[in-house]
Amino acid sequence: MMSIHNASSFVFLCLANLIVVSAGMDSCESVDEFHSHGTVSDRQRYTHVFKSNLNMSGEKHLLDLDLFKVSCRKLIEAFPLDQVSGNFVRSVKNCIFSVSDPTPLRGPLMLGAVSKEVIEGLLDLDIAFSQSEDFLQYFSGGRLFPGSIPLTHRYGGHQFGYWAGQLGDGRAHLLGEYTSRSGERWELQLKGSGRTPYSRSGDGRAVLRSSVREFLCSEAMHFLGVPTSRAASLIVSEEPVWRDQFYNGTVKKERGAVVLRLAKSWFRIGSLEVLAKAGEQDLLRKLLDFVIEEQFPSVDSNDPDKYLIFFSQVVSETANLIAQWMSVGFAHGVCNTDNFSLLSVTIDYGPFGFMESYNPEFVPNSSDDEGRYSIGSQANVGLFNLEKLLESLTPVLTSKQTQGAHQAAWALQDLASHELYADWVKMYRQRLKRYVQAETETRSINPRYVLRTWMAESAIRKAERNDYSEVALLQQTLSQPYLTQAAAESAGYAARPPGWSVGLKVSCSS
Template sequence: MTAHTLDELRVLNTYAALPAPFYTRLSPQPLNAPRLLHANPEAAALIGLDRGALGTPEFLAVFSGAQPLPGGDTLAAVYSGHQFGIWAGQLGDGRAHLLGEVAGPQGRWELQLKGSGMTPYSRMGDGRAVLRSSVREYLASEAMHGLGIPTTRALALVVSDDPVMRETVETAAIVTRMSPSFVRFGSFEHWSARRQPDMLRTLADYVIDHDYPECRMPPAGEPADDKAPYVALLREVTRRTAELMADWQAVGFCHGVMNTDNMSILGLTLDYGPYGFMDGFRLDHVCNHSDSEGRYSWNRQPSVALWNLYRLGGSLHMLVQDVDALRAVLDEFEGIFTRAFHERARAKLGLAAWRPDDEPLLDDLLRLMHANHADFTLSWRRLSDAVRGERQAFEDLFIDRPAAGAWLDRLLARQAGDGRPPAEVAQAMDAVNPLYVLRNHLAEEAIQAAKRGDAGEIDTLLTLLRAPCQARPGYEKYAALPPDWASSIEVSCSS
């Protein structure tokens, strides 16, 4: 039954039931004179909350940090992690508060405030988030969901005139994030680094029982083994992470900060900081201005994900103690990722089935796009125009038009070998190659409007990004090449 008020939500506190060292119980630090800039009815529906509840004073009070979630047990979680490949030691929710877990009509969702004040894990931070980064996270999580990519969700965006010092003085905001779990790879590293196997086992058992109960089932024909569930957990996380990387690569998404504390144990896209959807394609594109060495460039994301999985596997070794079993699971990553990426490329290229000899066709397109700095999203989208006989739209994206035309001839010949009608192929390609993505300049325009108290651009973008492959007359500017000023936008870890 749909809940009409926050009081009617069925709130659980399973993470709060873990032993005390997993978190610190504390209240958020509310914003002064908070204003609800935007609320997301689609996310609200996931927890059974009616649209009418979103504009109430009670809703604003809870999601500005002024009041607890009714029935919730508010806390900040501890974890550790590797940041830019270097062990950073203890980290944790330095500006986030977990309000509770809601059992909704479509599963369980934890509600977390981000930007809600200092915690014991804030280190040198002030516990706040700024409007700029909060708008970007609010939009990005919904954009990724629209693309069918596993992600956290966003429920509400609350703003205030409270000053926050970054490179300049900005204003504060709180974004409410939703996820079935906010446990990270770094949550496991924390207890492994502290040499506390009992706490590590408690966490692993919690994650398995809460999110991966199938890992308790022994493989057919094999005897029960008390260590097998932990191997099975690593296998499932490896699979989900490999497929997530294929999803990111297929849409030109760069996370920007793939630290182990930003890697979800559920294989979700977690922690939207200096992310970016590529405009002009570069194989080694780096979206994070703070990443001076290019550790998290687009082409390195899959290998970094595997590196992070090795850190998770190393933590679980304390429970499993069978190096060969863990390594065998991690060795599955490359094959899973490659098959998943090829499947996405197959659909994007309009092929009926992937063949090994299609690899040069894909590689040559990426090289051509890289050499010409061709727009990533439009290069893929306009392939369907070429299939319909309108080659110019695709070729116009390339400085070397003859090379683009020659490659296109190869694609069309390959498609013809499948024997499908071109109109059918083009329609299928349009269903998987998005027209609208959250480009940096579109997010920036929404941020500037939000600074004026105008959420209209957020509304427009959410409408387009929820169905990113569907062309909408009148919204051509949102699918156009970026303006020249977009190249000056820099995103970093400063948010």
């Protein structure tokens, strides 16, 4: 059997990627006006002559949002689109994307937070634009960029261990890809931007509470050095959104918000699963070839074993990602296959949490009654998800490749079966117990500040009163997580949690 099916081997691979986790860290240093964009026929938009995404301006930052080139051209040319138009919920077949316009937020809009590093460093925009009405409209879905054809992605997934069928972008719209002046390509996506064909029973909105958490944690993880999607802005409205936060029958009115988030690609394990389950083999192969060509340059597209090589890289990078989660005490909370990126970056921040003190059974998600996604189970869950990825690849593998995937003696399997493997693990554990680092070195690899649940909750409560000062303070603090900061110390961000935070919970409701 292939090594990835050996749970102990995969868990070891995660551990082998984990360089150092500070032993004996105590809780004080623990690792938590409505504007329509008008109507344009699909035919007019499909025949639009797409312009280059590349920003050729000689200015340091773009001074006109109308010149900001973002396009889904590459995806539209690569894949067949859903033949049915409209945002009504339906079963979608034989495509990767549906065309779907965002639904503008109602009421006056307010900028809750913005990342200067993302806006200027990745998108080449002048941060001053974030204070304009144009910025609020374009990056909340109220107005579309010239020639833009927003897409929503069809995918499926295993949720809490069971196949959930068609899922997809139920409240997210892909604006398109932007190529920065430095040559980096980023896919821009709005989250909370309205109903899509994949909304199921949802309203397509995201509330302020969950949007603050996603914005802050996306950026916090980046500065911790953990592979992650990025967050550019948080735009808040007065539109009422009704939620039963803890699924106990208590429905309350909250406010709608939209996060502009970026990733090199939003494809996930569930992107392949839904095609394999539906028997859409040609489309499965086309998507795999596209992902490999665009995102895995080290894989030779002419290699007959390219899908196996791709799989092995995803295995390795997923183990590395989970190890990095563990190194900062991060529990994702909903490690479903539809939330696991094929690029092995952290995406879809929901009921996540950071441990206050060491507890391998820590479960941040109050909806996870059985503790499936506890922090100590993340390596095993990663193994489960990768097994589902391999199942999705089986239709495009030859019988020999399939046999090889399950029986070949890969390097990890060789390592785990080596006669000295057990002795090595024992010696390594003993060395960790003896290893004493200099205080400065320990501090350089163990963050003083992480986004603890109570810190996010404190900022959310103020934001609900239109006070975003603590969101800004947390954003600043978490951009330098290893550096002691006076304002953060005054706020108690490195101290034990305050008494009022006892019993705080988060859930999948967002």
